[in-house]
Amino acid sequence: MTYTMTPPSTSAAALRRTAGACAAAAFAAFTLSDLVHPGYDLVAEPVSRYVNGTHGWLVSFGIAAFALATAAVAALAGRGKGRSLLAGAAAGFAVAAVFPADPPGRWRAPSLSETVHGAAAWIALILLCVATHVVTRSLRRSTGLPLHALRACAAATTTGLVLFAVCLADRMALTHSAPLGLAERLLLDAGLAWLALAAATTRKAAR
Numbered sequence: 001m002t003y004t005m006t007p008p009s010t011s012a013a014a015l016r017r018t019a020g021a022c023a024a025a026a027f028a029a030f031t032l033s034d035l036v037h038p039g040y041d042l043v044a045e046p047v048s049r050y051v052n053g054t055h056g057w058l059v060s061f062g063i064a065a066f067a068l069a070t071a072a073v074a075a076l077a078g079r080g081k082g083r084s085l086l087a088g089a090a091a092g093f094a095v096a097a098v099f100p101a102d103p104p105g106r107w108r109a110p111s112l113s114e115t116v117h118g119a120a121a122w123i124a125l126i127l128l129c130v131a132t133h134v135v136t137r138s139l140r141r142s143t144g145l146p147l148h149a150l151r152a153c154a155a156a157t158t159t160g161l162v163l164f165a166v167c168l169a170d171r172m173a174l175t176h177s178a179p180l181g182l183a184e185r186l187l188l189d190a191g192l193a194w195l196a197l198a199a200a201t202t203r204k205a206a207r
Helices: 009-036 047-052 055-074 081-098 112-143 148-173 181-203
Strands: none
Touching: 009 047, 009 055, 009 181, 047 055, 047 181, 055 081, 055 112, 055 181, 081 112, 112 148, 112 181, 148 181
């Protein structure tokens, strides 16, 4: 599949700015949430659990910004698997932003909101992970550039997803001591970095 820019140049520039700004806003919101909730353990607890803290709106805002950044990159992508994967991921993040996660410690009896949030977030993260590789390959072909940074972010996103899955399994059924929060933060930060870089790289693909 060859990567093509479908939006007009003016619209594409606006989409690139939106993707970069929203990715930065999501990163800032998650980081600030960690700082203003000292009672939570960022190594152990996922970001979404912080929605139950005194500044829980930061988490909802961050996930919504993640969804917008993903949607903007999807709009920049040419027709094909990459756009479909990113659009699905954006929808999943949007649903996860609406349905909050449960407070820490409720692994065995999740609420309906937690169930919907978890399912939507997992679908979104898996779709995003696959999209990072599909779109990166397309951008490499269309630009003729190695795109080492973009490839590194895609690899880090995959690594983060695998670690997150392993840590979640441990938290739910095994030793209950895996660094779930740390694994998720690696996954989210790598995904946000990829979105920002991918948006910027589409400018080279459009030339």
